[in-house]
Amino acid sequence: MVIAGEPDLAELLVTSLESAGYRxxxxxxAAEALARLGxxxxxxxxxDTTRPDLTGVDAVGRPVIAHRPPVLYLASYDFLDRLLPEIDLGQKDYVTKPLRVPEVMARMRMLLRGAAPGYGDLVLDDTLRRARRGTRDLGLTPAEYRLLRHLLDNADRVVSKEQMGRYVWGDRRGDNAIEQLVSRLRRKVxxxxxxxxxxxxxFGYWLGSEHGEG
Known part of the structure; x- marks a missing residue:
């Protein structure tokens, strides 16, 4: 997620990141960012550290944010001595302005490698598009990986078959196609x-710990 108030900066970042394949x-x-993180x-x-509402935001967000992602600050040189943990979410790094997009991308990749998404012993590597459960590589197909990533993004929430079809294939697929894909993924995970x-x-499917209905 990008937190940027400057329209030109926001457009540059979103366009560059989406072109590189990021969602x-x-x-x-910052207040809206915290709500979305919750x-x-x-x-x-x-x-973007020029946001005037960053100070003190951690006190508001700390109780509601379960997953604390790493943070890449975009900072001017005169702001570097003030990079205190106002948003103390995880690993932190910074890039100084004026921005150089390749440097932003490189710093992002480093932070993402150190914060592989996962749930319990299930870990995904978005760089290599691989997943493992414990020490076992799952050997997922591209469609299986996209579906697992979507379930992980919505961990502990039910995802409908229609949502799955749109995310995995970009369109609506029949229930049978989704059920077959989920079945194959289940056998591996x-x-x-x-x-x-x-x-x-x-209703659909969900990823998480289950002590009741399966």
Missing amino acids: VGLTGT AHRFDLLVV DREAAALIHTRRG
């Missing part, structure tokens, strides 16, 4: 381990 969320205020998982925050992928009959 990007954009917000102009509702969704993000792998990385890119924060949940083999020889506690089940992480579950069915909510009549």
Whole structure:
């Protein structure tokens, strides 16, 4: 997620990141960013330090943010001595202005390598597009990886078959196609381990710990 109030800066970052294959969320205020962090998982925050509402935001956000992503600050030289943990979410790094997009990308990749998305012993590597459960490589196909990534992004929330089809293939697919894909993914993810992928009959599927209906 990009937190940038300057329209030109926001457009540059979003365009560059989307062209590189990243899925990007954009917000102009820290308060809105914290609200979105409380509702969704993000792998990385890119924060423009010129935002006037950054100070003190951590006190508001700390109780509601379960997943704390790494942060890449975009800072001017005279701001570097003030990079205090106002948003103390995870690993931190910075890039000085004026921005050089290749440097931003390089710093992002370093932070993302140190914060691989996962759930319990399930870990995904978005750089190599690989997933493992414990020490076992899952050997996922591209469609299986995209589906698992979407379930992980929405961990502990039910995802409908229609949502899955749009995310995995970019269009609506029949229920049978989704069910077959989920079945193949389940066999790989949940083999020889506690089940992480579950069915909510009549609604869809979800990823998480299950102590009731499967």
